[in-house]
Amino acid sequence: MHIVICMQNHAYVGFNMDNKMKILVVYYSRTGNTKYVAEKIAGILKARKDEIIDLKDRKGKITGFINSMSDSFQRGLTEIEFNEDPNKYDLVIIGTPVWSGGITPSIRTYLTKNGIKKVAFFYTHGRNPANVYKDFENLSARPIATLGLKGINVKSRESQERIKEFCNQIRNEVEI
Numbered sequence: 001m002h003i004v005i006c007m008q009n010h011a012y013v014g015f016n017m018d019n020k021m022k023i024l025v026v027y028y029s030r031t032g033n034t035k036y037v038a039e040k041i042a043g044i045l046k047a048r049k050d051e052i053i054d055l056k057d058r059k060g061k062i063t064g065f066i067n068s069m070s071d072s073f074q075r076g077l078t079e080i081e082f083n084e085d086p087n088k089y090d091l092v093i094i095g096t097p098v099w100s101g102g103i104t105p106s107i108r109t110y111l112t113k114n115g116i117k118k119v120a121f122f123y124t125h126g127r128n129p130a131n132v133y134k135d136f137e138n139l140s141a142r143p144i145a146t147l148g149l150k151g152i153n154v155k156s157r158e159s160q161e162r163i164k165e166f167c168n169q170i171r172n173e174v175e176i
């Protein structure tokens with residue numbers, strides 16, 4: 001297994017508006033649903049974003065999908081790239097699509113590589129999110145807030161409300 005980490009020098013490291021807490025939103029997204037939610041959350045909380053890149057090509061509608069299904073079913077790891085060091089942040093908010101009832105290989109690799117202490121967790125899903133919380137918590141600390149949204153509904157009014165609630169819950173937990 002090979003993990004590539006690209007660290008960049010940033011003068012600004014994701015302080016929220018009041019400079020009280022450094023928050024990072026980390027996510028993987030194959031088709032954009034989780035990315036959409038990540039961008040909303042980062043916008044509301046004024047947090048820095050870091051998109052995890054899975055170096056295995058997962059784009060094709062047939063081969064990409066089948067490879068992804070098979071890798072996630074086996075709960076395997078993959079090669080990833082990301083930019084930010086999560087240890088420099090007070091809270092890391094992690095987002096994933098549900099694959100084979102759990103988290104994606106890229107997020108599994110990220111959590112295995114980084115022992116993050118304070119986390120919040122969100123996911124987007126299709127028909128059945130199944131064991132995604134359990135899968136996440138097996139590799140991570142217990143999240144201070146959680147959110148699950150159906151992928152095809154992420155832009156709905158109801159989802160916008162639930163994203164705001166999730167952010168409010170985080171604000172209350174960490175006293176931003």
Ligand SMILES: Cc1cc2nc3c(=O)[nH]c(=O)nc-3n(C[C@H](O)[C@H](O)[C@H](O)COP(=O)(O)O)c2cc1C
Pocket residue numbers: 028029030031032033034035065068069072096097098099100101102124125126127128129130150151152
């Ligand atoms: C390989 C693969 C496996 C999936 N497995 C599940 C699943 O077990 N349960 C579920 O509810 N959705 C499943 N989905 C649907 C995705 O979780 C859903 O479309 C999600 O919103 C995609 O997020 P993204 O656009 O950020 O990639 C799967 C999708 C893919 C590509």
